[in-house]
Amino acid sequence: MILSESLAQYYWPGADPIGKRLMRDSTDGLTVVGVVRDSHYRDLRKPRPSVYIPLRQSIFPGFAPTTLVVATSGRPSEMIPVLRRTVHDVDPGVALASATPFETLLAGTLAQPRLNALLLTLFAGAAMLLAAVGLFGTVATTVRQRTRELGVRLALGATPSLLRRGLLDQAMTLALLGVGVGLAAWLAVSRFLRSLLFGVSATDPLAIAGASLLLVVVALVAAWRPAHRASRIDPVIALRAE
Numbered sequence: 001m002i003l004s005e006s007l008a009q010y011y012w013p014g015a016d017p018i019g020k021r022l023m024r025d026s027t028d029g030l031t032v033v034g035v036v037r038d039s040h041y042r043d044l045r046k047p048r049p050s051v052y053i054p055l056r057q058s059i060f061p062g063f064a065p066t067t068l069v070v071a072t073s074g075r076p077s078e079m080i081p082v083l084r085r086t087v088h089d090v091d092p093g094v095a096l097a098s099a100t101p102f103e104t105l106l107a108g109t110l111a112q113p114r115l116n117a118l119l120l121t122l123f124a125g126a127a128m129l130l131a132a133v134g135l136f137g138t139v140a141t142t143v144r145q146r147t148r149e150l151g152v153r154l155a156l157g158a159t160p161s162l163l164r165r166g167l168l169d170q171a172m173t174l175a176l177l178g179v180g181v182g183l184a185a186w187l188a189v190s191r192f193l194r195s196l197l198f199g200v201s202a203t204d205p206l207a208i209a210g211a212s213l214l215l216v217v218v219a220l221v222a223a224w225r226p227a228h229r230a231s232r233i234d235p236v237i238a239l240r241a242e
Contacts, residue, residue, distance in 0.1 A: 001051040002034040010049070030057065044109055067155050069102075076101040124211075131178065131215065134220040139171050140226040162229035167230055171223030172216070179212045 001022065002005040008017040023029040030053065038047035055066065072079050080099040087096050143150070150163055201207075 001030040001032055002036055003032055004036055004038045004047075004050045006038050006047075007051065008032070008035045008050040044106075044113075093193065128215065128218055132218045135171055135174060135219050136222040136226065138174065139167060139223045143167065143169065143226050143230040146230075147233060150230055154233065164227045164231040167227035168220070168223055171219055171227070175216050175219030177217075179215055182215070183212065 003011075003017060003022075011022065012180055013019065017032045017035060020032050021029040022032060036052070039048055039050050041050060043049050061170065068083075069077065072085060083099060084096045087094055153163060154160070187203070193202040
């Protein structure tokens with residue numbers, strides 16, 4: 001037999017399992033001839049221990065179902081008739097019970113993770129949109145309330161780029177504050193997110209950095225237009241505003 005790493009470690013911790021025997025029952029034992037990694041055969045989320053036994057050594061070798069994995073460069077559906085003819089040519093007494101593309105087999109298992117990913121993406125997109133709209137409205141309202149002040153600054157010699165930079169700094173301060181609060185909330189609920197994630201850790205630093213950077217970029221883009229508009233205020237009109 002060939003054992004997976006976790007089983008070998010379980011039965012013979014710290015020892016070389018090659019050549020050891022594992023009893024299948026009180027009279028029948030199998031010799032370990034190799035060790036392989038744990039596989040995702042039964043669960044795509046977490047590798048599980050497995051045992052590999054030659055077909056001829058199966059308890060019921062004449063009735064054991066046999067699965068063939070066929071790699072092809074063409075469309076899998078077009079290969080099914082070829083596979084049936086090939087199996088029949090090799091042994092007319094053997095029939096191909098079913099043939100399914102690997103993607104179809106995975107579709108059922110991946111349906112729930114894909115749905116979770118879709119829902120998380122939709123919620124994240126909605127949250128990002130709300131953050132952008134809120135930041136845009138905040139900066140626009142600030143500009144409108146500070147029209148007279150900005151006009152005075154322009155009249156006293158402030159440059160449009162200086163005004164624009166000040167408004168953008170204010171927007172970035174709000175964005176960074178939001179990122180900090182979001183990161184704290186993320187770390188607080190990360191243990192509950194693990195069951196919804198597949199192929200990525202709930203505390204993956206790359207994912208956290210990417211989401212934070214994306215939020216900052218969205219905030220910068222949302223704040224740019226009102227800040228640019230504020231830098232083009234006519235000082236005369238601004239000073240006349242009540």
